Amino acid sequence: MLIRRAPEIKSSGITDHRVYLSRRAFMAGAAALALAPVRRAVAAPASQVPAGQPLKATRNEAFAVEDPPTALESVTTYNNFYEFGVNKGDPARLAHTLRPRPWTVEVDGHVARPRRYDVDELMRLAPLEERVYRLRCVEGWSMVIPWIGYPLAELLKRVQPTGQARFVEFTTLLDPEQFPAQRPSFFGFSSLEWPYAEGLRLDEALHPLTLLTFGLYGQVLPNQNGAPVRVVVPWKYGFKSPKSIVRIRLVSEEPRTAWVKAAPNEYGFYSNVNPAVDHPRWSQATERRIGEFRRRKTLMFNGYADQVAPLYAGMDLRKHF
Numbered sequence: 001m002l003i004r005r006a007p008e009i010k011s012s013g014i015t016d017h018r019v020y021l022s023r024r025a026f027m028a029g030a031a032a033l034a035l036a037p038v039r040r041a042v043a044a045p046a047s048q049v050p051a052g053q054p055l056k057a058t059r060n061e062a063f064a065v066e067d068p069p070t071a072l073e074s075v076t077t078y079n080n081f082y083e084f085g086v087n088k089g090d091p092a093r094l095a096h097t098l099r100p101r102p103w104t105v106e107v108d109g110h111v112a113r114p115r116r117y118d119v120d121e122l123m124r125l126a127p128l129e130e131r132v133y134r135l136r137c138v139e140g141w142s143m144v145i146p147w148i149g150y151p152l153a154e155l156l157k158r159v160q161p162t163g164q165a166r167f168v169e170f171t172t173l174l175d176p177e178q179f180p181a182q183r184p185s186f187f188g189f190s191s192l193e194w195p196y197a198e199g200l201r202l203d204e205a206l207h208p209l210t211l212l213t214f215g216l217y218g219q220v221l222p223n224q225n226g227a228p229v230r231v232v233v234p235w236k237y238g239f240k241s242p243k244s245i246v247r248i249r250l251v252s253e254e255p256r257t258a259w260v261k262a263a264p265n266e267y268g269f270y271s272n273v274n275p276a277v278d279h280p281r282w283s284q285a286t287e288r289r290i291g292e293f294r295r296r297k298t299l300m301f302n303g304y305a306d307q308v309a310p311l312y313a314g315m316d317l318r319k320h321f
């Protein structure tokens, strides 16, 4: 069977996170690339895409967009997961080094009942639902993915946030043995400060669309998609959906996130999908849906405005981009 070579879908209109790099970092990266053997991003052969154990879930029609889902091959071979490198094919090729079991998630900070959960216990905390969401990357491409999980609010209400909790910080695993790009010796672009950190305002984290995610397409999350557990926030650019998380901390101050630290003028804390607010270096008005040829118009809040616009009532979305 011929597999689609998803990493080569990249079209001229699709930009790339890494190009934000400072000139110095860019030159270092360019020099490294010049010396490096040509590392082309090639889709992993189908046999390397973890088959994935089946994961049962009840489809929640209230949260299923009608757009046809993106091919599983593309979802699992065209990825951003910088812990494995910055090329779209790196995660599928390298993510076998990630060990999703045993795994624990610490839930702490301003909560009455801090707890460390084993991921298998976490997965059984609430009924698993299948939700078909749009995913819009800040780079200008998008997918439609049937995720499996439950609302993050289910977990948060169990740990009981206190009055001081105003934001939620998510932290990805820090382990250079499992994530090659976290090694100081990693040969190539090293663009982010590790561990990858993301964050939401508490009301965003409690919103019913915010999904604590354990699977996709009826199976447990493939490593390259953030096994064993990630967060999916469908109305924000994809980088606000952190993978392979080990800590969820309730805090009182806006967390310093990986992308805000890297380029605060380009990636804001909110990063709501917004066709009217361009990235400093490219338009966000349209997007390339992976698997389609013509560009689509990007929708306000990625098409979830009815549900989430009230969260931002009275806010200047150009200022709080």
Ligand SMILES: Nc1nc2c(c(=O)[nH]1)N[C@H]1C(S)=C(S)[C@@H](COP(=O)(O)O)O[C@H]1N2
Binding pocket: 075, 078, 079, 080, 081, 082, 083, 135, 136, 137, 138, 172, 196, 224, 225, 226, 237, 238, 239, 240, 241, 242, 243, 244
């Ligand atoms: N830990 C971590 N989480 C991450 C990233 C990353 O590099 N590291 N990339 C983000 C970006 S830019 C996108 S678009 C989505 C991609 O998710 P997918 O590969 O499952 O489609 O993951 C996000 N979560």
Ligand SMILES: [Mo]
Binding pocket: 080, 136, 137, 138, 139, 237, 238, 239
């Ligand atoms: Mo992204």
